[in-house]
Amino acid sequence: MAPPRYRDKVVVVTGGSKGIGRGIVSVFVENGAKVVFCARGAAAGEALEAELNPKGPGCCRFISCDMSKEEDIQRLITFTVEQFGHIDCLVNNAGWHPPHKPTDDTSAQEFRDLLDLNLVSYFLASKLALPFLRQREGNIINVSSLVGSIGQKDAAPYVATKGAIISMTKAMAVDESRHRVRVNCVSPGNVWTPLWEELAAQTSDPDAAVAQGQGSQLLGRMGTEEECGLAALFLAADASFCTGIDLLLSGGAELNYGFKSQMPTFEKDCIT
Structure with missing residues (x-):
């Protein structure tokens, strides 16, 4: 077996109990890291902690945390250092994709709440962790989304938060280069997670929604939680000459032409 690639490194993962976060926590523990991860609900986090710790070679600690609250973020960082x-x-990584909704039906408060969770929490966690990361010449990995670069229908607030994460990554990489702290971003496309399954279930034809999601990639499938973890591990452990990059973890979803027009067809337009 290959030696662990991040042995004895200390890693904080937000939103780590499910989906992409779970994949990241698992891969880092499998590669020897000491991981502190958080989520709002305790059950899934405690279950993952109990599952991973006996396996090693790293270890993990779970802490319940609401990433929309600054005091909870401070508690997370303090707990890790202690x-x-x-x-x-x-x-x-903590964040949420609301059900698709047109701009006309989205309230300002809904947008503000999503900004707090998806974007402001990233800024605050980075700000509070940076004094410790500078001591170690460490790194930050921001989980964004492919749609932050290419857009998505009926999801303007979500896309705005993810696009801002990419931009903030680049700006923070500039600022923190003087401290030799690297700041990078990974932007997954369609990854099979409980959230993807939940959103598909809200459609009129869940099976068709899943099939469409699979067919959106050149590779003909969705990504996995483990692949997200491996991408994060690469940025942390191996990509020592990379800072300010946005790593697309998309299976080629952004490539090639496809039928995308939302305009009425000529025939429909001519019916009177």
């Missing part, structure tokens, strides 16, 4: 003495890597 437990392990330092921080080598912060993975900002």
Whole structure:
């Protein structure tokens, strides 16, 4: 077996109990890291902690945390330093994709709430972790989304938060280069997670929605939670000359032409 690639490094993962976050926590523990991860609900986090710790070679600690609250973010960082003495890597992953909704039907408060969770939490966690990351010449990994670059129908607030994460990554990479802290971003496309399954279930034909999701990639399938974890591990452990990049984890979904017009067809337009 290959030696662990992140042995004894201390990693904080937000939103780590399910989906992409779960994949990231699992891969880092499998590669020898000491991981502190958080989520709002305790059951899934405690279950993952109990599952991973006996396997090693790393370890993990779960803490319940609401990433829309600054005091909870501070508690997360403080807990990590008290437990392990330092921080080598912060993975900002906590976030939510609301059900698709037209702009006309979206309230300002809904937009503000999503900004707090998907974007402001990334800024605050980075700000509070940076004094410790600078001591270790560590790194930050921000989980964005492919749609932050290419857009998505009926999801303007979500796309705005993810696009801002990409831009903030680049700006913070500039600022933190003086401290040799790298700041990078990973932008997954369609990844099979509980959230994807939940959103598909809300459509009129869930099976068709899943099939469409699979067919959106050149590789003909969705990504996996583990592949997201491996991408994060690459940025943390191997990509030592990369900062300010946005790594597309998309299976080629952004490539090639496809029928995308939402305009009426000529025939429909001519019916009187």
